[in-house]
Amino acid sequence: MNGVTCQGLTKSFDDNLVLKGFDLEIARGEFVSLLGASGCGKTTVLRLVAGLEEPDAGRVTVGERVVVDVSERVFVPPEARRIGMVFQSYAVWPHMTVLENAAYPLRVRGMAAKERDEATRRILDLVGLAGLEARKPSQLSGGQQQRVALARGLVMQPDVLLLDEPLSNLDAKLRVRMRRDIRRIQEQTGFTVLYVTHDQEEALEISDRLVIMEAGEVLALGTPDEVRDHAFMAPEEDAHA
Amino acid sequence: MLLLGILPLILVALKAAGAGGVFLETVTAPEAWDATLATLQLSVGTTLLAVGLGTSLAWLTTRTDLPWKGFFRGTLTIPYIIPPYIAAVAWITLANPSVGLLNQLLGEGALNIYSMTGLTWVLALSFYPYVFLTVRAALESADPSLEDAARMSGAGTWRVLKDVSLPLMRPAMIASGGLVFMATASAFGAPMLIGNSARLHFLSTNIYDAAASGLGGMAQASSLACLLFIFALVPMLLRARHYAVLTGKASRPTLVRLGRARRWVLGAVTSFVAIGILLPALAVAVTSFLRTAGDLRPGNFTLDNFGALREAANGRAILNSFGLAAVAATAAVVLGGLIAWVQVKTRTRGRTWLSGLAALPLATPGTVLALGLILAWTTPLRLTGTLAILLVAYVAKYVALAARSIGEGLGTVDDALPEAARVSGAKGVFLLRTIWVPLVLPSVVAGWFLVFMPAFSELTMSVLLADTGTETIGTQLYKLRDYGSPTAASVLATVVLALVIGSNLLLRRLSGGRYGV
Numbered sequence A: 001m002n003g004v005t006c007q008g009l010t011k012s013f014d015d016n017l018v019l020k021g022f023d024l025e026i027a028r029g030e031f032v033s034l035l036g037a038s039g040c041g042k043t044t045v046l047r048l049v050a051g052l053e054e055p056d057a058g059r060v061t062v063g064e065r066v067v068v069d070v071s072e073r074v075f076v077p078p079e080a081r082r083i084g085m086v087f088q089s090y091a092v093w094p095h096m097t098v099l100e101n102a103a104y105p106l107r108v109r110g111m112a113a114k115e116r117d118e119a120t121r122r123i124l125d126l127v128g129l130a131g132l133e134a135r136k137p138s139q140l141s142g143g144q145q146q147r148v149a150l151a152r153g154l155v156m157q158p159d160v161l162l163l164d165e166p167l168s169n170l171d172a173k174l175r176v177r178m179r180r181d182i183r184r185i186q187e188q189t190g191f192t193v194l195y196v197t198h199d200q201e202e203a204l205e206i207s208d209r210l211v212i213m214e215a216g217e218v219l220a221l222g223t224p225d226e227v228r229d230h231a232f233m234a235p236e237e238d239a240h241a
Numbered sequence B: 001m002l003l004l005g006i007l008p009l010i011l012v013a014l015k016a017a018g019a020g021g022v023f024l025e026t027v028t029a030p031e032a033w034d035a036t037l038a039t040l041q042l043s044v045g046t047t048l049l050a051v052g053l054g055t056s057l058a059w060l061t062t063r064t065d066l067p068w069k070g071f072f073r074g075t076l077t078i079p080y081i082i083p084p085y086i087a088a089v090a091w092i093t094l095a096n097p098s099v100g101l102l103n104q105l106l107g108e109g110a111l112n113i114y115s116m117t118g119l120t121w122v123l124a125l126s127f128y129p130y131v132f133l134t135v136r137a138a139l140e141s142a143d144p145s146l147e148d149a150a151r152m153s154g155a156g157t158w159r160v161l162k163d164v165s166l167p168l169m170r171p172a173m174i175a176s177g178g179l180v181f182m183a184t185a186s187a188f189g190a191p192m193l194i195g196n197s198a199r200l201h202f203l204s205t206n207i208y209d210a211a212a213s214g215l216g217g218m219a220q221a222s223s224l225a226c227l228l229f230i231f232a233l234v235p236m237l238l239r240a241r242h243y244a245v246l247t248g249k250a251s252r253p254t255l256v257r258l259g260r261a262r263r264w265v266l267g268a269v270t271s272f273v274a275i276g277i278l279l280p281a282l283a284v285a286v287t288s289f290l291r292t293a294g295d296l297r298p299g300n301f302t303l304d305n306f307g308a309l310r311e312a313a314n315g316r317a318i319l320n321s322f323g324l325a326a327v328a329a330t331a332a333v334v335l336g337g338l339i340a341w342v343q344v345k346t347r348t349r350g351r352t353w354l355s356g357l358a359a360l361p362l363a364t365p366g367t368v369l370a371l372g373l374i375l376a377w378t379t380p381l382r383l384t385g386t387l388a389i390l391l392v393a394y395v396a397k398y399v400a401l402a403a404r405s406i407g408e409g410l411g412t413v414d415d416a417l418p419e420a421a422r423v424s425g426a427k428g429v430f431l432l433r434t435i436w437v438p439l440v441l442p443s444v445v446a447g448w449f450l451v452f453m454p455a456f457s458e459l460t461m462s463v464l465l466a467d468t469g470t471e472t473i474g475t476q477l478y479k480l481r482d483y484g485s486p487t488a489a490s491v492l493a494t495v496v497l498a499l500v501i502g503s504n505l506l507l508r509r510l511s512g513g514r515y516g517v
Helices: A042-050 A098-108 A113-126 A142-154 A172-189 A200-206 A224-233 B003-018 B020-028 B030-063 B069-075 B084-095 B101-106 B116-141 B145-152 B157-186 B189-198 B203-212 B215-240 B259-287 B304-310 B312-345 B351-363 B366-376 B387-411 B416-423 B428-456 B473-482 B486-510
Strands: A002-013 A016-027 A031-035 A057-062 A065-069 A083-086 A160-164 A192-197 A209-214 A217-222
Touching: A002 A042, A002 A192, A016 A042, A016 A057, A016 A192, A016 A217, A031 A042, A031 A200, A042 A057, A042 A083, A042 A160, A042 A192, A042 A209, A083 A142, A083 B416, A098 A113, A098 A142, A098 B428, A113 A142, A142 A160, A142 A172, A142 B416, A172 A200, A192 A200, A200 A224, A209 A224, A217 A224, B003 B215, B003 B351, B003 B366, B020 B030, B020 B215, B030 B069, B030 B116, B030 B157, B030 B203, B030 B215, B030 B259, B069 B259, B084 B101, B084 B116, B084 B189, B084 B259, B084 B473, B084 B486, B116 B157, B116 B189, B116 B259, B145 B157, B157 B203, B157 B215, B189 B203, B189 B473, B203 B215, B203 B366, B215 B366, B259 B486, B304 B312, B304 B486, B312 B351, B312 B387, B312 B428, B312 B473, B312 B486, B351 B387, B366 B387, B387 B428, B416 B428, B428 B486, B473 B486
Parallel strands: A031 A192, A031 A209, A083 A160, A160 A192
Antiparallel strands: A002 A016, A002 A057, A057 A065, A209 A217
16 A cells, blocks of 8 residues: 655755655655755655645655646645644744644544544653643644654644654754554554654654665665664764754 | 936926026025025034034943933934924024023023024924934943943043044934935025024025025026035935944943932933923923914913814814825825835845835925925926925825835845745735734735825925915914914924824834834
8 A cells, every 4th residue: 555655756946956866765654754954855855745835846645545746737735734743843832732732634624523632632642741731732742743743743643744853953862762652653543754863863764665865876775783874874963963 | 107206306406407507597596505504503503512412322321321211212212303494483482582482481582582592492303313222222232341441441430431432423314414414404494484584594594595486487496406415415425434233132231320420411311301301391282272373372372273183274284284194195005005115025136226216205304305306297297386395295205214124024024934935835915814914914915104204294285385275284384474364383393293193102002112202
């Protein structure tokens, strides 16, 4: 079964070619990481799948549905793709409570308040935020804000969840706990994950398969065991980047 | 729409150039030379005094153990929001040579506001807050350990001040001094009200006189406007110089101990607040209750003056100003919002040019801009003599204030916040209503007030553009003062003071202290 398929994705910003004919096939329910240094194009892949950028060439399929195909002039805007996404900066809205933040995708779809609250509380419970529903983001720790962003990405039960360096702003101990939680939730619910990171150890532990990228191209592709040597050959990322 | 602000300026230049002979004749005439010299003298004097006052007060209220710092920081910024012509009205009440309230105490003729010195004093009191606010911000963001290091190296208080603090403040002093220079050269109300009686003529007042003498004077006025515009460019050139940005953690500064001088300094600063800020405000307020201006005997107090508000022209002026300011603020927020959006959130080519163009009318002397609007809107579409031309003037002049405020607001919104909403399925109006509006609203409201306040009390452009029926509170006040009705003028001045200070308080409350002074 198809999860996400990218074919020949090409993208440049101004005169800078950041992605050169990127191909990738992800099976349904698979957990795939994009690993590489900053500027290698991994975040661009994610944003193209999300629909936040339009490719110059190529095609993306989510499930059986073509969401973008440049040659066929198909472009489904991000709000119509039904994809969950967790941003590096969390992007938790400061003017909404935890519950309002997480419930937003259901509110957009016009779900009745009672039903919506129930569904959202179930998700908040799953990510470990039960009891904090009425808090404002400013009253949360970094790790808790991260969980709000995760809950928001999951609340509409998407088939695909995109994560953009979700753990890079957390301290080491919390990072290990969060990635185990993400993996556990994914195994329980069975959605497809595309996960962007520059942390090799993280990618090797969490993923079914890894894509190692460099300068807009795929350097290596395979299971953690298959690419382990490649992974440690990839340039080490500055932790502050 | 931006052309509304820029086109007029081009027209002024064309008018001056087109009247080649008149231009040369005008700018080489002795009157033009005298006016240029007087403008230069006034601007330099005011700038020096304002920079001196503003810098000392900023240093005293951030770096020393002067008591009541919070109170001083609050009151010392008040003149920032009060139009200079109101200050001129107040100081004429206090220090005109014959019946000025202070001269009644000190002896007739002791103080004479109708002089270059008097005018410099009034304008410096109006404009020093530019310096005070800018230098204070520079001192607050400068790393106090720079000064501590000098102290540990053995430098005494004065030595630290001279070797470290002053160089730290210098970029802020130069930048804000440039603004004061520009504001003084462009000022119209105070130089007209005070200068006329002292037979002092400036570029801005001469432009008004020439333009007011009918369409025949427009070529002459445009020629002088070109001269004045050169004055406005000077501070821009100063600001173009590159300054190192002050960085560093803003930890608590070690306060300079004033020692035995503390009482004297406290006395001096308190007297300054009392004489420079509270006394003029009080003079205006009290005069609005007097039957004859300048006579403080109990029998002379009355409420009758406020009957002036029921007079047709005065009532109309207040309504006009209120309506115009509200509509102009709303239009400026919409237009400024678009400019800010293009500037901050898009990668359109030429977007920096756009905001530069939007800021140009703000830096242009009001007299020059008004002149351009008259030239631009007489034919084929005739707006002169209508409320519409005042509205165009206010929007063109102040749209940059709204754009800046909204731009700052937009700048704080991480791109990921709306992106997260789009991925969640939100689009169009729903996206706008649930994400953008709540995040940006405070800066929009602030932008609205930042346009409303100066537009409500605007005089410089209005006096050229308004007509019978389209009076504004500024022009009406100017007329009353000019035709010798000081008590009625004080009533209008009190209304302006109350409304401007009230709006400022409201703005502070709404923005949680982020905007307003």
